[in-house]
Amino acid sequence: MASLNNTTGADEPWWASGQTAEPSPVGCWSPCPVAAGCPLRAESAVRCAVTGDQPPPAPPGMAPDLAEAVSHDVAVAVTEAVSLAEVAAAVADRAPSRDDGNDVDWGRLQPVRNLLSIAVATLVPVNHTTAALWVADSISRGGITAPVFAPLGAVLAGTGAVLLGRLAPGVIGLVCDLAWKALACTGRGLVRLVRSPRGWIITRPALWAAGIGVLIVSWRAANHFLTGA
Incomplete structure (x- = not known):
């Protein structure tokens, strides 16, 4: 019987024929x-x-x-x-799919409210200046936080003086007590107004005054850097 490993032919594997x-x-x-x-x-x-x-x-x-x-x-x-x-x-x-066939709702930009707020912030005089210019001057004198902490400090100082005055005897204590009640009533009214749908009458001009004030300060700095004026 012939050995199985001694077969010859085209189908012979490489390991049987001695090839590498x-x-x-x-x-x-x-x-x-x-x-x-x-x-x-x-x-x-x-x-x-x-x-x-x-x-x-x-x-x-x-x-x-x-x-x-x-x-x-x-x-x-x-x-x-x-x-x-x-x-x-x-x-x-x-990405969110856009609404096909719907018209652009320009009313969402609230152009009337924003234009009125810009006019109040830039044109209405406040103690010989405007709100936007006051913000710019405050930033130039005291830094970016001055428009916030300067009014807040004045309010705290006034309310603190009235609160301490209530402890004084006589007419001074009576007057300070009435002033404290008036301040508390005014504060509650302002909070209700700001939280109501008409709150934009106060918040929107304040925001525009802050933004335009920062732009004015930036323009002044750029003008000084470029022209030296």
Whole structure:
């Protein structure tokens, strides 16, 4: 009986015929489009260590180094384009869908309220100045917190004096007690007004005065830096 390992023919495996194993992939060869960035690059490679296939040769008439650089740039550009496309698609999927067929609601900007508030903040005189100019001057003299803490300090000083005056005997205590009740009633009224739908009459001009005041200070600083005036 013939040995099973002594068969011959075209189907004989390499290990039975004494042949050596097929060389394993060792890296990218130089004409590979991504050879410049491949950590497995080797000039003696016969197959790509990534795909297992032999990369296509360089274009005719082009130097190997130039072909390598062009191929690498194309591969990087394609990769970046795919990445940006995926990011754009993800952002579009997460973005809120717009209302098709609906008209633009300009009323949400409240132009009447804002224009009136700007006029109050910039045109209505307050102690020989306007609210916006007062904010700008306060910032110039005492810093960004001055428009907030200066009025707050004045209010606290006045209410503190009235509160302590209630403890005084005689007419002074009576007057301070009446003033305290008036201040408490006025404060409760202001709080109710601010929290009501008409509260924008107070809050909106104050916000516009603060914003325009900061712009005035910025313009003054830029004008001084550019012109020295």
